[in-house]
Amino acid sequence: MEKKIKVGILGATGSVGQKFIELLKNHPWFEIAELGASERSAGKKYKDAANWIMKSPLNKDISELEVKKCIPNYESKLIFSGLDSSVAEQIETDFANAGYFVISNSRNHRFDKDVPLMIPEVNAEHLSLIDKQPYKGGIVTNPNCSTIGMVLALKPLHDAFKIKKINVVTMQALSGGGYPGVPSMDIIDNVVPFIGGEEEKMETEPLKILGKLGNSEVIFENDIKISAQCNRVAVIDGHLETVQVEFENKPTKEEIIDAWNNFKGVPQELQLPFAPIKPIHYFAEDNLPQPKLQRDLENGMAGSVGRLREDPLFHYKFIVLSHNTVRGAAGGTILNAELLKAKGYLDKIN
Amino acid sequence: MEKKIKVGILGATGSVGQKFIELLKNHPWFEIAELGASERSAGKKYKDAANWIMKSPLNKDISELEVKKCIPNYESKLIFSGLDSSVAEQIETDFANAGYFVISNSRNHRFDKDVPLMIPEVNAEHLSLIDKQPYKGGIVTNPNCSTIGMVLALKPLHDAFKIKKINVVTMQALSGGGYPGVPSMDIIDNVVPFIGGEEEKMETEPLKILGKLGNSEVIFENDIKISAQCNRVAVIDGHLETVQVEFENKPTKEEIIDAWNNFKGVPQELQLPFAPIKPIHYFAEDNLPQPKLQRDLENGMAGSVGRLREDPLFHYKFIVLSHNTVRGAAGGTILNAELLKAKGYLDKIN
């Protein structure tokens, strides 16, 4: 058996960092060797620095690891970043400059020209942008949690029928707000119809993700017009989104369902460990998917769609569900790292 | 002091019936004299027939009333109907034929040609359709709870700038499903993205409500195209809706806010007891209105709007909130009855 690749996790005490730790347990390729966090945590054992909020118990070995500062003196060359956006930009740049591959869930570098904004089933070819980066190492980013499920569902439709307009309204889970996040008094018996910066991300990120790879950057898919409205609801995990689309060539309902059912991407071809067998599951029932019922499909890595019907204003409307902290954050980031490894980028560092 | 008008309530043991009873307490014009329900309840004291689920305690006098069958032998000539749609059609017709004025919250007669589908601030003039009815008495109906808030917010905009397209996604409260309604296991930590028949109502009712009064019927406002998507969320009271609109003449943001702020209808002019002072309250804050914070505005009879902003696909997007069991059901029905009285229709029966 091959030796596992050592990885470091930046922002290891936060909720995304903890999810990395939870999901990487028993990963066939990667093993956690180093954990980084703020100065306040550095020097402490992880179990003393972190307020562990995941459902599965904290692994003993991990709990005893000493937390390091987030400076590029790590032994692990593969770095997962769950850093807060207030500090991610510089730290990630520093690590990349120093030769590390930074697979980030933070938003700071998402729109850097030479940084791929990746959903491996959607735009695996964007990965080669890394070769254009000035860094000794590299940076790969993950889209926003509310973007990922939607674009995963739209990709096969865009390929087949070319999307012109997207209208999306979200009902997003609490875990998307981090921890402690939304106070309980604000959300029980309530909806909060605002999430700062979220609508802007949903209206722009898809244009890069669905864009064509040019010479040294992505050519944005600017022909698509997007409107997003984002709401927070009293759901623990799982973003549900109502989506309306208009195409250049209006397909039949059956063609859309076929496109979803037949959708496979590079992660499925390469059989990456975190790849779901089916990236998108279609439900014909009137009232599915629902967050509580379908969010954990394929360990939270598959998206779900349902309620497909013709729309009086667009061509079709339907709903999309995906697990925001797995597929939409830590799990998606891990899948990015798996692609990086499968494509040989990590060969020299192993 | 004038003698109060005696009213009967059909479907008095159901959740809408109970809300009628709660809201009519101390009404300046109306007093509850008779309660009607199914054969199973008839003959019992109300307190024994009904499982009282309102927050305010049941009035002693009401609790001792004997429940009657729903047949037109009532002393009260003004009848509020909260009947289930499975039985409302015939019973309401029978009462109207027998000379009663039936103010109904049920959906059965909403699209009868000669029956007004009323929101008094929006289409008070439709009330005169009653004169075309073949009944010795008459029938007036209330729109669906999710329609009312939206149309209330759209009316001043339609009058000023003529609406062409409406796109709405709802996050609806549990009380809209009646009692017992949605099982707790289905909605805690969840969203149910389907409410049977609701989307169809939202796509059709506004066309009648916003229509012009013709000779003997309403001329539907068929130039407006509407798409609706309806979801149930873990909120007790208050339907929140994201709305997008396109106009014939695109106004400025300020013009829209002015239209809302200056909006007044016949109930305000007539100072009807249940009329809110302002039918629509505009909030400039990023994250308002919210169900828990604004649903009770003006005793639940006022709608709230907020988050007005330009939209990439339509002209504008914003959110609307209204209390679904007050403004959207029993309270709206009472306002209809008040209009009927103010317009002199009840003079002969008093």
Next chain:
Amino acid sequence: MEKKIKVGILGATGSVGQKFIELLKNHPWFEIAELGASERSAGKKYKDAANWIMKSPLNKDISELEVKKCIPNYESKLIFSGLDSSVAEQIETDFANAGYFVISNSRNHRFDKDVPLMIPEVNAEHLSLIDKQPYKGGIVTNPNCSTIGMVLALKPLHDAFKIKKINVVTMQALSGGGYPGVPSMDIIDNVVPFIGGEEEKMETEPLKILGKLGNSEVIFENDIKISAQCNRVAVIDGHLETVQVEFENKPTKEEIIDAWNNFKGVPQELQLPFAPIKPIHYFAEDNLPQPKLQRDLENGMAGSVGRLREDPLFHYKFIVLSHNTVRGAAGGTILNAELLKAKGYLDKIN
């Protein structure tokens, strides 16, 4: 590989019946062959008769099974009963008379003199009561969901230090009320401080379970005095209970923790498939166990205890948590069946 034992499930469309189906998937010893339900469902395919509410998808084979009436003409000789208590008494008797082994989750036969009320870790020896039954087959029952977790935690303490008094206050999950169960409007932002019949069960069942096996019946442990108060809270799964105990011989805190940590019963010795490795997990943290965090421990078959501290009125107080629909219902019943099989009772029917 040994051939699996065919089992039938009575009350298969209800929530306990569905949980049996979900949990028996891939069971090493048992396979579902027949499903029974009310006359209304009989003759239909299971997928048409049942409103499937479990989280895991319904197995295709099961979904196509034709639902049978609940009359003792089944091929399977091992019968799981999740019947409603309004019909369970006679049907279970009929099956037992006809030679079937009925492993029931219903309350009707719990206090029959010759029927074991079983928690296999606690009173496995009671199983031999079956030999005293007049039936050609036999009946074994499961305690109430709120009783099981508590008695599981108390058994090692009673064995070691003899319990004299038990005071328990429960905060019980919604799934304990069946489906549709508690209406959402009744429990969101609320606690319902009453569950019909529950306190009586908790005050009596432990006396039988903890009793000694006599000649032809259980000698109740009537020296123990129990007071129970039961509340329903807005939790999907997992009954949390505060427990206070007084002993004949007051142990130290460490002795109690040791008793829990070393607790093993017959299911552990026999390594029954559904037996948790540790029936009781002790947590030293101030704020554990919590329903959401610990209910799924050992697939929901292990109980959790914590917050052990001296009590001013009793000797000690602590909290107990267990998964009410797994350990406290369907899973516990399956463990009973496994014990029956391991003890040879099913040899003749296989």
Next chain:
Amino acid sequence: MEKKIKVGILGATGSVGQKFIELLKNHPWFEIAELGASERSAGKKYKDAANWIMKSPLNKDISELEVKKCIPNYESKLIFSGLDSSVAEQIETDFANAGYFVISNSRNHRFDKDVPLMIPEVNAEHLSLIDKQPYKGGIVTNPNCSTIGMVLALKPLHDAFKIKKINVVTMQALSGGGYPGVPSMDIIDNVVPFIGGEEEKMETEPLKILGKLGNSEVIFENDIKISAQCNRVAVIDGHLETVQVEFENKPTKEEIIDAWNNFKGVPQELQLPFAPIKPIHYFAEDNLPQPKLQRDLENGMAGSVGRLREDPLFHYKFIVLSHNTVRGAAGGTILNAELLKAKGYLDKIN
């Protein structure tokens, strides 16, 4: 009409401070003149310093007040304190020394020998302890929110039948944890069986409140033994508590109900503005009181009791409900101030 007494509020931006502001609106005796908060807020307009989280809108006049530092240079001589316990001790002492009457909701001075720990219906006579205080002004404190409802319900029983033992288990509302307080991810679909310091307060405060007034201090009612267990549940407002009691003289059930129904205290005799007409409302229904249904009784100032029944381990068990931020905090504090005024303590400062 008499001129109103000017009051200052310390900790005005916190959740207790905000509740003071909300409840004092239109108070017949007091008017808010000054608001104090931390250095960070001082100098700002209140609307800019506070994140207003109350349901009723912030009064315009208040919103424009400039926040002051918490140093004793206030014009108002009556001071309400909702200060955090980390700073309350010294600041309250400073104000009292400087001649102010500090009516506090903070815990710091509750056990000072010369400071009354007041529930006006229970121990109004303790108020005279103020005369023993070394301050130019004085300090009066309010018990913990979970203590108040329980002691209010126990007072008439203790007077009539002498209580020996109290066993209490609480299910406490989220608003008791302040704002932002409990993260939503921690409590939706969950119970948190721990509230730091709460059990200790419930086991000690009643001994002082129910104590007799001695020469210069309260003689604690140390004959009563109390055990408390405290839990946080997903309820916005309203602490529900199961209570078991043993008396010196066991009364009948009817005697207990009579004691509750006839209970009146000094606030009722003096008809203080915030005094409920009945401090305790008894419910005979099986499943009442419930937080959502009864917390707002008499504007949140009345407690509710129900489910009274004999207990196998104590004499009786029942449940108590009270509104934790009204009766249990700001409202209770205001009632203390009203008593102070009615007893003439504020005459010299008006």
